[in-house]
Amino acid sequence: MPELPEVETVKMGLKRLLPGLVVTNVKHDWPKSFPNTKAEVGEFLIGATIIDVRRRAKVLMIDLSSKYSLVIHLKMTGQLVFRGKNSFGAGHPTDSLIGKLPDKSTRVSITFKNSERLYFNDQRKFGWMRLMPTIEISNIDFMRKVGPEPLEPDFSANDFIKRLHKRKNSKIKAVLLDQTIVAGVGNIYADESLFAAKIHPFSQVSAIPQSRLKILHQELRAVLFLSIKKGGSTDRNYVDALGRRGSYIDFALVFRKENQPCPTCGHEIIKIRVAGRGSHICTHCQKLYKRSRN
DNA sequence: CACTTGACCTGTCCGC
DNA sequence: TGCGGACAGGTCAAGT
Numbered sequence: 001m002p003e004l005p006e007v008e009t010v011k012m013g014l015k016r017l018l019p020g021l022v023v024t025n026v027k028h029d030w031p032k033s034f035p036n037t038k039a040e041v042g043e044f045l046i047g048a049t050i051i052d053v054r055r056r057a058k059v060l061m062i063d064l065s066s067k068y069s070l071v072i073h074l075k076m077t078g079q080l081v082f083r084g085k086n087s088f089g090a091g092h093p094t095d096s097l098i099g100k101l102p103d104k105s106t107r108v109s110i111t112f113k114n115s116e117r118l119y120f121n122d123q124r125k126f127g128w129m130r131l132m133p134t135i136e137i138s139n140i141d142f143m144r145k146v147g148p149e150p151l152e153p154d155f156s157a158n159d160f161i162k163r164l165h166k167r168k169n170s171k172i173k174a175v176l177l178d179q180t181i182v183a184g185v186g187n188i189y190a191d192e193s194l195f196a197a198k199i200h201p202f203s204q205v206s207a208i209p210q211s212r213l214k215i216l217h218q219e220l221r222a223v224l225f226l227s228i229k230k231g232g233s234t235d236r237n238y239v240d241a242l243g244r245r246g247s248y249i250d251f252a253l254v255f256r257k258e259n260q261p262c263p264t265c266g267h268e269i270i271k272i273r274v275a276g277r278g279s280h281i282c283t284h285c286q287k288l289y290k291r292s293r294n
Numbered sequence: 295c296a297c298t299t300g301a302c303c304t305g306t307c308c309g310c
Numbered sequence: 311t312g313c314g315g316a317c318a319g320g321t322c323a324a325g326t
Binding site (some may be wrong): 299306 | 318
Binding site (some may be wrong): 032075076077105122123124125126167169170174236237275276 | 296297298299300302303304305306
């Protein structure tokens with residue numbers, strides 16, 4: 001499930017591969033995955049040159065010379081995989097987890113002038129890609145409401161705490177997952193950062209001491225930075241722009257570690273449900289800050 | 295208004 | 311071996 005580090009990894013890969021390429025053909029089968037009309041594609045995508053690749057929260061943007069952009073959300077099982085003569089510049093073809101493309105999960109294929117290709121695969125069809133004017137991206141509802149980038153140098157602990165308190169009556173995990181509070185955090189990094197900060201995910205925001213939230217701010221950033229360094233987490237589906245897995249999951253302390261000993265204290269890690277999500281915790285290390293009832 | 299739950303999907307896994 | 315159902319979780323819409 002692509003979260004900030006995974007989307008950032010894909011972005012860095014595509015930014016190295018795509019700029020300068022000219023689109024010659026586009027194939028798409030599933031309208032929800034790519035809702036644009038043939039006319040729009042013909043006018044603003046075919047023949048356009050790729051200028052830049054950007055990320056905001058978990059959203060990718062591929063900017064085109066037509067002043068349009070491809071805006072992409074990978075949601076749970078989306079993949080963007082590039083195939084071409086430069087695809088293996090940073091690794092070896094056998095590093096790829098993906099076989100022959102297109103495959104049955106391919107929703108969109110974009111062909112470039114030199115016959116290189118970019119594939120948008122999405123098993124569960126939750127993800128989407130759409131072509132729209134670049135200047136209108138900031139008007140998308142999601143973009144208007146999304147919170148700050150947690151890895152920006154000016155994202156301070158005070159900002160973080162202030163924003164968390166917008167939902168002071170909610171469980172801390174639900175708030176971390178709320179994209180309008182902080183951008184880019186999903187289930188993996190919520191669990192890992194809460195464990196590192198020794199906070200039980202069920203804790204009510206207003207009951208957690210400021211000093212603890214300050215540590216959470218620090219740990220969240222540390223976890224996200226480390227994951228980018230490791231190329232993200234390949235839990236089941238995620239791959240980078242060259243189809244390779246990320247290795248952060250090998251460094252995870254609690255995520256998907258139920259029934260295993262806590263690396264800190266040895267108590268068994270358990271899996272519970274918080275805010276409708278599977279959550280991995282050590283009840284011995286992670287303190288539950290309860291509501292104070294007034 | 296604040297907050298929680300369900301829908302969108304398909305592949306995988308578990309129990310019978 | 312086959313089959314039904316639970317489960318995975320990002321985001322938006324609908325519900326409490």
